[in-house]
Amino acid sequence: MTVMTFKPSKPRVTLSDSARIYLSKEIRNKQAAGLCFSVKKSGCNGFKYMLDFIDKPSSEDDLVVINDQQFKLYVTQEALPYVNGTEIDCVTEGLNKVIKFINPNSSAECGCGESFSV
Template sequence: MDVQTGSFDPTDFAWKGLTLTPEACSHIRKLASQQPRFLGVRLGIKQTGCAGFGYVLDTVKEPNPDDLLFETDGAKLWVPLSAMPFIDGTEVDYVHEGLNEIFKFNNPKAQHECGCGESFGV
């Protein structure tokens, strides 16, 4: 019997985390200044769309016990632990596209996106 053994790097199993661009930080802080009891935003995922998963953003007035906090320059982003395997390493940006302003997600785990850009697959 031919058994191949290998090694693994424990850092491959450590969360890289999520990052916020300066534009995303600015927008989250702006939202916080306009809403009472607003602490930040929660980025989760749900099964949807033609590619498999969609991003879900909610305001946070009280974090959930299983949320992980990523804070940059006073802007707080919570992520449910269950979403981390799908979005770990994601950069959250806030961009202007024509007349629209939206959060954009640069997710290194996304293998493909649907044509409309509303969902992704891993």
């Protein structure tokens, strides 16, 4: 019997231009070093996306997906199998800006888009 582990050769999470602009402003406003992208068990479909402002990455957040002078996005190793290939977008709905996650690994999402299953 063999055990297989998930190790993507090229981890990939992307941001749309509108998400990059919006999140860069929010990082500056919060005076944070970057964002940590993770998932937690929650919601009606099993998992919930989490974007947290961080001052420095923890040992879990050792994967830097986006790294330029103004923006750092860390993805936890635990979340990567669920979010690899995801595009983070920012859209305007009415008067509000909303972060949307376009995840090719998701098999179902709740109506509000906050939780998903794989």
